[in-house]
Amino acid sequence: xxxxxxxxxxxxxxxxxxxxxxxxxxxxxxxxxxxxxxxxxxxxxxxxxxxxxxxxxxxxxxxxxxxxxxxxxxxxxxxxxxxxxxxxxxxxxxxxxxxxxxxxxxxxxxxxxxxxxxxxxxxxxxxxxxxxxxxxxxxxxxxxxxxxxxxxxxxxxxxxxxxxxxxxxxxxxxxxxxxxxxxxxxxxxxxxxxxxxxxxxxxxxxxxxxxxxxxxxxxxxxxxxxxxxxxxxxxxxxxxxxxxxxxxxxxxxxxxxxxx
Amino acid sequence: xxxxxxxxxxxxxxxxxxxxxxxxxxxxxxxxxxxxxxxxxxxxxxxxxxxxxxxxxxxxxxxxxxxxxxxxxxxxxxxxxxxxxxxxxxxxxxxxxxxxxxxxxxxxxxxxxxxxxxxxxxxxxxxxxxxxxxxxxxxxxxxxxxxxxxxxxxxxxxxxxxxxxxxxxxxxxxxxxxxxxxxxxxxxxxxxxxxxxxxxxxxxxxxxxxxxxxxxxxxxxxxxxxxxxxxxxxxxxxxxxxxxxxxxxxxxxxxxxxxxxxxxxxxxxxxxxxxxxxxxxxxxxxxxxxxxxxxxxxxxxxxxxxxx
Amino acid sequence: xxxxxxxxxxxxxxxxxxxxxxxxxxxxxxxxxxxxxxxxxxxxxxxxxxxxxxxxxxxxxxxxxxxxxxxxxxxxxxxxxxxxxxxxxxxxxxxxxxxxxxxxxxxxxxxxxxxxxxxxxxxxxxxxxxxxxxxxxxxxxxxxxxxxxxxxxxxxxxxxxxxxxxxxxxxxxxxxxxxxxxxxxxxxxxxxxxxxxxxxxxxxxxxxxxxxxxxxxxxxxxxxx
Numbered sequence: 001x002x003x004x005x006x007x008x009x010x011x012x013x014x015x016x017x018x019x020x021x022x023x024x025x026x027x028x029x030x031x032x033x034x035x036x037x038x039x040x041x042x043x044x045x046x047x048x049x050x051x052x053x054x055x056x057x058x059x060x061x062x063x064x065x066x067x068x069x070x071x072x073x074x075x076x077x078x079x080x081x082x083x084x085x086x087x088x089x090x091x092x093x094x095x096x097x098x099x100x101x102x103x104x105x106x107x108x109x110x111x112x113x114x115x116x117x118x119x120x121x122x123x124x125x126x127x128x129x130x131x132x133x134x135x136x137x138x139x140x141x142x143x144x145x146x147x148x149x150x151x152x153x154x155x156x157x158x159x160x161x162x163x164x165x166x167x168x169x170x171x172x173x174x175x176x177x178x179x180x181x182x183x184x185x186x187x188x189x190x191x192x193x194x195x196x197x198x199x200x201x202x203x204x205x206x207x208x209x210x211x212x213x214x215x216x217x218x219x220x221x222x223x224x225x226x227x228x229x230x231x232x233x234x235x236x237x238x239x240x241x242x243x244x245x246x247x248x249x250x251x252x253x254x255x256x257x258x259x260x
Numbered sequence: 261x262x263x264x265x266x267x268x269x270x271x272x273x274x275x276x277x278x279x280x281x282x283x284x285x286x287x288x289x290x291x292x293x294x295x296x297x298x299x300x301x302x303x304x305x306x307x308x309x310x311x312x313x314x315x316x317x318x319x320x321x322x323x324x325x326x327x328x329x330x331x332x333x334x335x336x337x338x339x340x341x342x343x344x345x346x347x348x349x350x351x352x353x354x355x356x357x358x359x360x361x362x363x364x365x366x367x368x369x370x371x372x373x374x375x376x377x378x379x380x381x382x383x384x385x386x387x388x389x390x391x392x393x394x395x396x397x398x399x400x401x402x403x404x405x406x407x408x409x410x411x412x413x414x415x416x417x418x419x420x421x422x423x424x425x426x427x428x429x430x431x432x433x434x435x436x437x438x439x440x441x442x443x444x445x446x447x448x449x450x451x452x453x454x455x456x457x458x459x460x461x462x463x464x465x466x467x468x469x470x471x472x473x474x475x476x477x478x479x480x481x482x483x484x485x486x487x488x489x490x491x492x493x494x495x496x497x498x499x500x501x502x503x504x505x506x507x508x509x510x511x512x513x514x515x516x517x518x519x520x521x522x523x524x525x526x527x528x529x530x531x532x533x534x535x536x537x538x539x540x541x542x543x544x545x546x547x548x549x550x551x552x553x554x555x556x557x558x559x560x561x562x563x564x565x566x567x568x
Numbered sequence: 569x570x571x572x573x574x575x576x577x578x579x580x581x582x583x584x585x586x587x588x589x590x591x592x593x594x595x596x597x598x599x600x601x602x603x604x605x606x607x608x609x610x611x612x613x614x615x616x617x618x619x620x621x622x623x624x625x626x627x628x629x630x631x632x633x634x635x636x637x638x639x640x641x642x643x644x645x646x647x648x649x650x651x652x653x654x655x656x657x658x659x660x661x662x663x664x665x666x667x668x669x670x671x672x673x674x675x676x677x678x679x680x681x682x683x684x685x686x687x688x689x690x691x692x693x694x695x696x697x698x699x700x701x702x703x704x705x706x707x708x709x710x711x712x713x714x715x716x717x718x719x720x721x722x723x724x725x726x727x728x729x730x731x732x733x734x735x736x737x738x739x740x741x742x743x744x745x746x747x748x749x750x751x752x753x754x755x756x757x758x759x760x761x762x763x764x765x766x767x768x769x770x771x772x773x774x775x776x777x778x779x780x781x782x783x784x785x786x787x788x789x790x791x792x793x
């Protein structure tokens with residue numbers, strides 16, 4: 001039964017992946033990203049001895065930023081485009097549940113991101129190999145956590161995509177991204193100035209909004225902190241549950257809407 | 261046996277700034293029987309596409325229900341037996357024809373080997389075998405319509421629902437679609453299609469429903485709707501002078517139409533027709549054709565539309 | 569024919585406007601000068617603002633700020649200025665760097681060195697102390713601070729104080745424990761120095777080291793049993 005469900009989801013997943021891969025913009029972004037990562041080499045030479053740190057910091061930073069851009073700008077159109085162009089008519093009229101469509105589209109984008117992040121990470125590792133003579137496999141752990149963060153951001157983008165226009169979705173998703181990354185700081189800042197009621201409100205929002213800072217382990221990985229302390233099972237669980245919540249909400253909204 | 265049925269199907273939208281309610285479909289009750297071709301005729305904006313979307317679960321009814329093959333249309337499983345082609349369809353233009361059909365086949369859960377065979381048959385049937393490796397973005401409108409029909413038939417459905425299947429096609433294309441529909445009927449399928457092109461309905465439909473402003477105003481076979489009464493007699497004649505011509509004009513139920521030497525006019529009854537012909541022949545004119553005119557579907561259609 | 573004429577018109581306008589803007593830009597270059605460029609550091613944002621604005625990419629921003637600091641240093645070397653003016657933004661830039669990334673050991677080390685080179689000793693001391701406070705388990709900062717006190721500031725007591733701290737931290741270089749007794753000696757704590765040297769003598773197999781220690785002890789008039 002699960003196989004049956006999954007095969008339909010995977011049909012949509014692979015189709016979404018195909019669409020992304022055949023979109024030339026993706027290659028442009030990827031080429032640009034790799035060029036940028038290559039340029040960190042130059043920055044590293046003027047880093048006066050901190051070259052290795054700089055390459056890794058900025059390289060991982062680029063991977064994160066480009067990944068986020070791909071996640072947001074493809075994600076916000078993922079569902080909306082299908083509704084707007086009415087390609088969705090021939091899909092929803094097939095024996096497929098609406099949530100399978102959402103899941104398929106989401107996983108298709110995640111697959112695309114996975115491939116992109118992997119390529120960029122290996123490019124970075126290759127650069128480091130050329131410069132320092134060894135493969136820094138620790139970077140894969142940092143990449144993994146970047147990917148987890150991207151999964152949450154994509155979930156947010158897809159959620160908005162299901163009921164909002166691309167312009168608004170972009171604004172909202174990027175806002176959630178910024179807030180999500182600053183959540184801990186914002187909480188401290190807010191609690192400092194708020195009264196007891198304010199504090200309760202802040203606490204509530206703190207737990208409801210996605211704490212993206214938890215996935216940001218690149219600094220620790222570069223600094224040499226042992227991986228056991230960097231990658232935590234609880235964090236992965238948090239990310240996964242949050243993604244499930246987002247997809248469930250998206251499915252709820254998607255299930256009940258008319259396709260005019 | 262009834263394969264498709266709506267009961268009290270109603271749809272309201274909330275539009276505009278004040279979210280005012282607009283009713284686009286009022287209490288629709290219709291039924292399509294096994295093995296028949298049902299033509300759903302209506303002017304633009306009458307609610308045809310709304311009806312079809314409700315049937316396919318793309319939108320939800322405000323009231324009433326619809327069922328296909330005995331199951332409510334909200335049941336996802338019922339769609340395994342239905343084929344649907346929307347109006348002016350848009351497809352993933354980055355896929356090739358073959359990939360496109362494989363994708364839809366997968367959504368039905370058709371295993372690969374069966375899919376492959378079926379796809380080749382379908383491509384043949386719609387005449388797109390040569391274009392199967394082209395991306396859809398390179399397809400002409402006619403080709404898109406045909407590949408659209410192919411995806412509607414990939415699961416060998418019992419019931420086929422088509423929204424304006426001939427819109428935008430040239431006469432050759434329209435004939436091909438009509439032939440396809442008749443072929444499907446021959447194979448025991450039931451077809452429900454919407455259109456505003458009257459001749460298409462006249463040529464192939466067993467039963468017709470006319471929808472105007474969200475209401476089903478007429479439904480039945482062509483015979484039932486049009487009756488067998490003769491509405492008038494059309495006469496084509498030539499070779500007479502102006503005096504005769506003005507006399508004819510007085511008898512004719514509508515202004516005569518002249519093409520070169522020939523004049524077309526109409527009288528009400530057969531008796532009048534005989535009298536006119538005698539008159540013309542007496543004056544040395546030639547009568548080319550005498551044609552009893554029945555009320556056409558177009559007349560009925562225009563009449564119903566004019567009522568609103 | 570008319571179409572062609574319009575095209576020529578647009579092409580000419582484009583060329584003229586482009587050339588004109590290039591000339592204007594070059595004209596602007598004549599004004600301003602090096603002083604203006606140096607002063608743009610005046611508008612350094614606060615550390616808090618950058619921490620927020622970085623959206624979690626703090627270490628990346630820190631690296632960029634570090635590069636900025638080193639570039640600033642290099643640029644200032646070529647400028648003819650009076651002492652208080654020269655390199656006055658070096659410390660702020662370095663401070664921003666480590667505010668964004670408190671564990672950026674390389675910045676503390678080399679930044680502190682730069683501050684020492686330009687003789688801004690108080691700033692260097694403050695800088696190293698900051699580094700130690702943020703990274704109490706790393707030997708580099710106390711080591712560098714001790715060296716600064718010993719070599720430049722000639723304050724052997726402070727030097728000893730910091731090198732004792734560095735001595736206990738993991739990964740510290742081997743010359744530290746060898747140098748500590750010397751500092752004890754130079755701060756007048758002869759007995760401790762002798763004791764430490766004797767202990768070192770007993771605990772090592774290294775003939776060269778033993779020779780060195782014997783030499784030192786002999787200078788103090790101490791016999792080894």
